[in-house]
Every structure is written in C-alpha cells, then in structure tokens.
Amino acid sequence: MLFILFSPKRRFTTITVLVLAILLVISLLPSGFAGKLKLNTVASADASTYAISDILLNPGKNESELNVTYYTNVNPVATQVQVTYKAYVVGGVFPGSSASVTFTGTSSEAATVSSNVYYSNKATITTLAPNQDYAYRVGDGTNWSPVYYYSTQDPYNYSVMFVGDPQIGSSGSVTNDTYGWTNTLNKAVAKFPKLSFIMSAGDQVETNNSEAQYDAFLSPSLLRNLPVATVVGNHDGSANYAYHFNQPNQSTLGATTVSPGDYYYTKGDSLFMVLNTNNSSAAAHVQFMKETVAAVPNAKWKFVTFHHDIYGAGTHSIQSDITNLRAGLFPTFDELNIDMIFMGHDHSYVRTFVMKGDKPQKNQLVDSQGRDVNPTGSTYITANSSSGSKYYSLQTTPEVYSAVRSQLRVPTFSTIDVTPTSVTVKTFRTDTMEEVDSYGLVKDTEAKVYSKQTQDVHPSTFEYYYALTNGNNVNTVDATFGFDSTRIKFKKAELVSPNAGVIDSKVEGNSVRVVAGLTTAISTIATTDVVKLTFELVPGPQKVASADLNLLSSFTSSTGLNKDTKSTITGKTGSVISYYDFNNDGLLTPADLSKALEYYRATSTDANWNIAKFADVVADNVVDITDFTLILKQILD
Secondary structure (H helix, E strand, O other): OOOOOOOOOOOOOOOOHHHHHHHHHHHHOOOOOOOOOOOOEEEOOOOOOOEEEEEEEEEOOOOOOEEEEEEEOOOOOOOEEEEEEHHHOEOOEOOOHHHOEEEEOEEEEEEEEOOEEEEEEEEEEOOOOOOOEEEEEEEOOOOEOOOEEEEOOOOOOEEEEEEEOOOEOOOOOHHHHHHHHHHHHHHHHHHOOOEEEEEEOOOOEOOOOOHHHHHHHOOOHHHHOOOEEOOOOOOOOOHHHHHHOOOOOOOOOOOOOOOOOOEEEEEOOEEEEEOOOOOOOHHHHHHHHHHHHHHOOOOOEEEEEEEEOOOOOOHHHHOHHHHHHHHHHHHHHHHOOOOEEEEEOOOOEEEEOOEEOOEEOOOOOEOOOOOEEOOOOEEEEEOOEOOOOOOOOOOOOOOOOEEEEEOOOOOEEEEEEEOOOEEEEEEEEOOOOOEEEEEEEEOOOEEEEEOOOOOOOOOOEEEEEEEEEOEEEEEEEEEEEEEOOOOEEEEEEEEOOOOOEEEEEEEEOOEEEEEEEEEEEEEEOOOEEEEEEEEEEOOOOOEEOEEEEEEEEEEEEEOOOOOOEEOEEEEOEEEEEOOOOOOOOOEEOHHHHHHHHOOOOOEOOOOOHHHHHHHOOOOOOEOOHHHHHHHHHHHHO
C-alpha cells in the first residue's frame, strides 16, 4: 500500500494488519528501548566494497526539511535516506517500505586520503511535521547505516545552541580539542534537551583540508540527532568544507574560489542569513541580504551569522579588513532591521549594546524582566571557543560598543530561545555550567480597544479608546475597527491628550480605518491611550442598549525603524452596555421595564439587594417610581 508520511494535514483512514501489529508490539516495549547509538562509521559485510562515515544533519530550507550529508568510500549505486516515525522502529529494526519513505540524493567525488577516494553524499528530507520523533538511516539501498533519531520542535517556540570556533587541531592536539568539543555538546544537550539545532560561527577545523580534523569535528554522536548550521571560517576555506555540509538556498553571492557563497533558511517566522565573510566584498553580502529579505518579506525575526567579528574585543577587531567589513555591513543591518548578529573569530566573548549607525543606543525601553522592548537597532554577539582549543586575550581598553566582554579561558556556548514575541540569549561556561551572561529583547507592541463608559448611564454616544502597551518610539499607528452599522454610526476619531500630530479616518461599510502620526513619539511600558473614537446611536423605533467595537488589525511604526509592525491585539472588543438592558438582548424595550418592576420598593437593606440593585438606575439605594420613569423615558426616546 502507499504509506503517506509526515504531512500534518493527512490522517490515515486505513491501517493494515502489519502496521497494527507493529503498534501492538511498540505498546508493550519499555520506554527508552532504542538505546543510545554513538557510531559515526558503518561498514557493509564487505568493508572493502562499501562503508559510510561522517554522517551529519544540516537545517533544510525551512522547518519541514532536513539536509543530510555523509561520506562513502566508493562511488555508490545510489544515495538514499530512509525515514520513518521513531515509534515504528521495533527492537532496533527499521521498518519496510510500507512504513517508511525513501529520499534520493546525489554523490560526488570528494577528498582523497592516502590514495583512498571518498565520495560526498547529499540528500534532503522533506515534509517533516512539527513536534514529531523520527528515525532515519542512510545508505545505497542495500547497505545501511545504523538507525539514528531526530526530533522536530515547535517552529515558533524553539531553542538554538550557538557555538564559536571549535577549531579542532588548533591546540596541537586533535584528541584534546575533540574532547573539549564533545564535552561542550554533551553538557549543553543534557541541560537543554529540546534544542532544535546548533549554529556555529565558523572555524570548525584548524587546517582547511584536513579530513582527520573534520572526522574529529563530526565524531560526537549527538551530531547524528542535532542539525548544525555552519559558516565558513578563515580556517575552513577549502573544497573540503563543501564536501561535508549541505546548505540550503545556496547563493553564488559571497563565494570564494574554494568555498561556497551565502545561504539562508527559515524556521517559523524567523529568517537566518549566513554570510561567507572569507569573501570580503561587503557589496556581495549586501546584495544577498536584500534579495533574501525581499524573498522572505514576512519574517518577524531576522538573524545573521558570519565568522569575522566586526564588533569584537580581541586583536582582530582593530584590523583594517575587519573595520572595513564593519563599515560595509552595518548600514544594511540597520536598513533591514536585523535583530541580532552572531559571530566568532576572536576566541573571546562580547555582547554589544544595541547598535545603530555604528553607535551604541544605550537608552532602550526596558521591561520588568530587564529585556529591551522593541529595541531601536541590532545587538551583536561574538562567541568564545566552544572546544577550548585556543583563546585570545582581550584588548586592554574596552570598546565603546561592548556592553559585556570576557575571557574566561573556559569553553562556552550560548542558547537562543525564540518565542513569537521575544528572543533571549544566555551564555554558559562548561566547567561549572554557570550562566555568565543573559540578554533579552521583546518585539511586540500590544494594542487593545476598550471603553471607559460604565453601566451607570445610558449613553446617546459611545466612546472607545485605542491604547498601546510596550511601545518604543512609536510615531504612527494604523488601526482598523469593526462595528455594527445598524446600531452605531462613526462620528469622529481624535488623538488623546497629550498626544499631538495628525489623524484621519475612513469608513467602509461596517469598519473604520484610523491612521495617525504623532509629532512626539510614544515610549512606554504601561498601557497608554492614543486614539479616542466616538460613535452615536442609529435612530430607530427600538433603541440599542449595547454596542461593541472590534479591533480588527493594528500596525505601528517607530522613529528610526520606519517599518509597519503588526501589533499583538490583547483587547479585541470594547463594549458599552446600557444600564437599562436588563435582559441582555442588546435592545431597550418594555421587557426591560417589566423586569425592573419585579423589584419595586426594594432597598439596599434587603437581603436580595445584590440581585435587585440593577433596577436602581438613579443609585439612591431604593427601587421606585423615579427609576421606572427614567427607564420608560429611554424606551420612548
């Protein structure tokens, strides 16, 4: 039968006896039955014929894809990756074709080591669903690797591990460097088991064409389960880099004669752009970034990774090639509203202030958790060594852009936690797993509509307020409201004092769009009224006793950013309810008077006053003829 795998929208309507039997066996197995596989090399029965090594996962072009690379010692008859659900692997046995999907890739001649020619095999797994546990194996259709496992996460709430310069072999001991690299990975995953992938800032190896060093870099068993998004470092610049990494959306822009160009991938509403700064042409990288942002216009979060730290604290940071690269790149980071930039190269740790125009922007709006609210620029982070293979001393004089700088001479790593409204970066030292730095930002202006009118009056006009929370330098708003035009009629929109500027509105059927520009930008954590909207009752034989105004959409722009940003709507509906609509049917009729009459002569001293007091419309602690007269008058009016 045809086995449909991975698509989150498909559901099986027919399950064969075979699959039912598999599921029954699985249900009887103890948890953790799969064990932990640590091999990175597998040979067929005839090792001289076919062997697999250096299996690695890379992110695909989006969260539904996963790229795979591995070496074979012969030109294979086929390059294949077979994938199934983890639950379908029973006793370590991979299921047959009815319960798995095979993805076919390509192979090409790669490195030659001691006269032995190796082939680079690359394939892409597609149609992966979020929050699923998968199993996979690679091979030629006959000979297969062991079974490995990979889990997808929520693409809008996820964590990334960020590392700098493993540079295996830099210390002079590949063994020691590999131990440090493996130790960092193991400790990070033990503390943060739900990591989605690893982001490396380059210099995976010391010697760019050393297959022994690449073998060591790829040796940790966790790399069979956790994708790695790498960048080309200055020590990686050879053809061997491309043999081992399968990068999505690869561009020719940024390429060198020996290493591939820039690339990008997405995850949920996040865009990751990766630059090969071994090519020092800022113009090529600028073109790549602008074209990429145009191709992915709806990304909320924008991150850039490259090797050469343009805001670092080591000796590299003052070299002319670095300062020239900085001058060529930061204007585009500003223009494209890049949130954070991640780098390596200087083997020391730096987190900058929010930067814009090559200048620190120190006066940011900060929330109760210490996070920058809608920051007016970009933050740059340079990672220290993740293996401990090499450290550089800090410059004696601190840089004006460095908010935090350190040289612990201990391997470190960072986690990047992304949610729909925030990004948090935390950095840890691996000897004690102590958190040594933390930075958070919130990019979310909240909007709501509400009414200040109470149920103590019966209004002839209805007033609503459009308010913002977490606004940082907001100078324009664009909001659309929906209403029932058979009940209320839009009258006007005006800025709430002390706001000043321009405002206009346009009514179309049951909605009104209001656009306002503020001559003094709003910066506030607290809820702040921006626009007051006034409606009036539509004349008719029966008077409307309640009216709702719905906030359909809200966008803001901020000084310096000048980009429409969608607000999170926290209060969607503003309501004004007449005190006299006692039966809550949205109308004012004799039926409401009838309900009030049931409590004639009730007073505030009565035991049932909490129930009866709705009829006391003049609020004098007694229900009497005065109340009924007012209700009757409103019915007739």
